[in-house]
Amino acid sequence: MAQPDDYGFSEEASLIKDSARKFFKNNFSTDKLHRMVADNSDSSRAPESLWNKELWQQLLELGWTLLAVPESAEGLGLPAVAVAGLVEEAGRAAFPCPLLATLNATYVLAACGDSGNAALKEIAEGATATLALTNRTGSWRLQDTEVSATQRKLNGTAWFVQDARKVDRLLVCAKKDTGHSLYWVASDAPGITVHADRIVDLTRDQAHVEFLDVEAEEICEDGLKALEQAFPAIWTMLAADVIGAAEWQLQTTTEYARTRTQFERPLGFFQAVKHPLVDVMIQIDEAKSLVYNAACAIDHEPQRAAEYAHMAKASASETAAFASSRSVQFHGGIGYTWECFVQLYFKRQKHSQLLWGDAAWHRARLADIVLGKID
Amino acid sequence: MSDSASKDNPEQAEFRQHCRDWLCDNTPAEPSFRLPISALEIMTEEQLTYLKDWQKSAYDAGLVGCDYPVAYGGGGRTNCQRIANEEMHRAKTPYMPNIIGLGMAAPTLLQYGQEELKKHLLPRLFSGEDIWCQGFSEPGSGSDLASVQTFAQRDGDAWVINGHKVWTSLAHFAAWMIILLRTDKTQKHGGLSYFVVPISSALDQGVSVKPLIKMTGETGFNEVLFEDLEVDDGLRLGALGHGWQVATTTLLHERDAGELVTPRSGGMKNAATHNANTTNLIDLARKTQYNGKAAVEDPLLRDRIMRQLIRETALEENQRRTRVPALLEHPARLQLQNKLLRSEIAQETSALALEVAGASASLYLGDQNAPAAGQWPLAYMSTYGNTIAAGTSEVQRNILGERVLSLAKSK
Incomplete structure (x- = not known):
């Protein structure tokens, strides 16, 4: 099977991505996120699980957890590229919710064959x-x-x-x-x-x-078989979340470099700031192109899905690390504070960087596929 | 990997079939002599003749200039050059010698040339009959291109040119040059005008071409001196004082970011046309012993080879994503990265190949024990041509930071 040149990214996929971006923009600003999850900076506080269940309910009503559920289980059965578009936007908003977790379970259940159907129907009805x-x-x-x-x-x-x-x-x-x-x-x-x-x-x-x-x-x-089949999608979706969040980091830091002045110039005038910001953009774009290639492979070239997903997650993990590092560094003193929003994305990205395998882990798996295994 | 053919519209599908049929019978045999990495290093008449013959036959078959109007010798098609390029690459044809003409002069002429000039020059450019070169850089004007000093003095309907251009690839074979000239010394960008000027027909009559030798030992680029060369005003492209805007069109195409797809062929496997890509790198790593086993089994080298494979794949996927507007954050963002990434990734890949080769990386062209006939050190050194020419990587990062990220101009 060959991939369609446009990744099979349909008008419907485009609509979902656009409406997701608007939904988060209108309902969940970074300011809201900060007030919700960073109200208490006391590091001895009990572990929290802070999230906006009302918004999540709206998201369920929009049918966004149905996208990846196969039609046979009363879902929408949309291709992975459409799901990746949604996840990219959720990542851009750093929206705390069980979307990725539920998608992960969905892909594994879908790989279980008929025996996963009852569980998938629960997800289609709103279970997480x-x-x-x-x-x-x-x-x-x-x-x-x-x-x-x-x-x-x-x-x-x-x-x-x-x-x-x-x-x-x-x-x-x-x-x-x-x-x-x-x-x-x-x-x-x-x-x-x-x-x-x-x-x-x-x-x-x-x-x-x-x-x-x-x-x-x-x-x-045969649990391992189902997991092996589903994990390319799981790596790809996390990578999609990462590139959305990294785009937020890029835009926020670029905005700061346009407005903050030192030595009578905006920070972005200085090439010590400008060029690394360009490199952040380059890394995001490489990872993003690899994410949509991997997502497309899941539906159109499954025999290469693992190979492409390893590329996507390896690239996204590097992007998460670099975009995070530069976002705090270029915000200077304010970037080092609890009050500044960049810390929220920094921490989310460092978590995503290592989750389900960091860059080196994925490159090693990729090498096993491309070069053959070694002892 | 994407299968572009599955997305062809009817015109493209029919044209693709035409290309395949023609290439099946007409792809030239490999030459018995060495071909350089690209057209920019053509050194001998023998190489040039072989490559010109190829370009002429591809043009006659309609595979060159497909998207240009018929009136100017083009094919009058829409979005078909990419199809021809893909098929020529698949058929492993040689590259075309008139790369500067096709990639830079043609789109600029089409947009800014006077009607008669286009009718006269474009067909001969597409066929390869006239080789073109580019006169932008000068000894005192590199990254700061708008500071060029080569001066055109008005003399009635003519202009008299004096000055000095450098790094002029293919000038020693060229019939024509696209040239950025100063027509007004009182302002910087607004004092520039853009012309096409004759080279071969004006040798020793106002033009002299002197070869420069590259760090690789190859020739191919030159310095070109102008002493009272007189040209007609009809050779001007665009309005007087608008040379910078015209040059921008040329530069966008040079960096693969223009509107028209450049006719480009290639893919021929030749011991001497060695691409700095991961396919060749992995091939080297399989054949090379590293610390007692195959280099391809060394975990650290594997990691670094995979880094290059990932970036190389990402570059291809960037090209593909350029064609999917719904997945773009900014219209020019990916295109403006193209030249920068292509050159830097090739540089990293070839640098890694030298490390994989180890001591054997010391062996150069002509040494019988050299891996890949000594092509890797040549490939590595050649990549600096690409990270420097057409705007250095540093200038590219300025452009990206300023045009795409709207950061303050660094000048």
Whole structure:
């Protein structure tokens, strides 16, 4: 299968992206974000999960969590490029919500075949979900879960579970005698304890989730196969979030460099500031082009989706780091304060940079595909 | 990777088929002699004749100047040059020698030339009969191009030109030059006018061409001296004093950011036409021993090779995204990055190839033990031609910062 030249980015996809940008612009300014998540700078405060559930409800009503759900499960079944457009705009707003987490679960469920349909229908009806499959060392290898399953009972702990306190359901990967299976369970089911992590990023929450004899529904026997199929989309969507957020960082820092004057000149006059800002833009554009290529491959060239998604996430991770670094540095003293908005995106981006594999990890996986594996 | 053919409109699809059919029978055989990396390093008449013959036959078949009006020797088509370029590349044809004519002079002439001039010059340009060169830089005017001093003194309906142009690729074969001249010494940008001037027919009659030797050891560019060369006012492009605006059209096309797609062929595999890309880099890494095993198995080198592959793919995808307006933040943002990225990525890739080659990277052209016939050190050094010419990478970053990010001008 070959990719369409325009990524298959349809008029509908364009409309969704534009309306998402307007929605966040009209309803969720960075000022609102700061007041919501950064009201308290006390680092000894209990871990929080601060988000705007009313806005999330509106987002559900707009059908945005339905985009990736297949039509067979009463979703819209839109191509990944359309979903990426939405996620890019949510990233630009750094909107705290379980959109990415729910999309991740959606892509894995869709890869489970018919047995994922019931769970997908729950998502189509508005349920939120997240993946629980990472171990305590934060290994991004898909088989490294610490949760085990015996006779449909889950035991163990899943670590680095994203937006765990915002979701209704968990999609758990657990080891069985015969391999890895996937389980679908309510996040408040008996035997589940959600231990909130104290994290740097104020726009997300994260937890380690303990399972003690939790009864759960097995929905996929070949869990690794489903995860392998779904992860290119998961890497790509996170990369889409990153480029949206990085564009905010670029525009905000550029605006500051146009207005702040020193030595009787706007900062942007000086090439020590101008040229690195151009380099931030270049990195964003490279990552963005790779994101839409990877998203397009998911639907049109699945045999190369992993290869292109590794490229997209590697590039996006580098972009997240560089755009964040320059945004704080070029804001000078004010950029180093809690009060300045750039800290919010800085922290979100540093989280995204490493989540589901940093740049070096993705390049190593890409090398395995392109150059062949080494011992 | 994208399959452009699937997106062709009916005119493009029919034209693509025409290109394929013609190329099937008419792609020239590889020459027995060495071809340089690009047209800008053509050194011998033998090389030039081979490449001119190729351009002429491609033009006669309608693959060159496809999107230009028929009245000026073009094909009168719409958005078909890209199709011809893709097919010529696929067929692994040689490149075209009249690269400055096709890429810079033609779009500028079309926009600003007088009717008779266009009818006279464009067909001979497309066929390659007339080779063109570009007279912009001077010894005292590099990045600060608008400071050029070569002066045209008005004399009735004629102009008398005196001055000194440098880095003039292909001047030793050129019939014509596009030239940026000062016609008014009292103002900087507003004192510039743009002309086309004869070169080969005026040698020793007001024009002299002296070769310069590049750091690679190759010739190909020159300095051109003007002593009382008299030209007609009809050779002026655009209004008097509007030379800077006209030059901007030329420069946009030179940087692959213009409206018209440049006729461009290539792809021929030749021991001596070695591209600084990751396909060749990976090939080198597979063949090279590094610390007791194949370089391609070294984890650190793998990481660095993948960095280059990712950036190279991103550059291709940038080109593709340029054609999808819904995914652009600013209309010129990607196009203005093109030349900068292409040159810098090739520089990084070839620099890495030298590290992969290790001690063997010391071996140059003609050494029988050199990897890839000694092409990598040549490719690496050649990339500096691209990061310097057509506006240095530093000037490109100024342009991007100022035009796209609206930062204050650094001058």
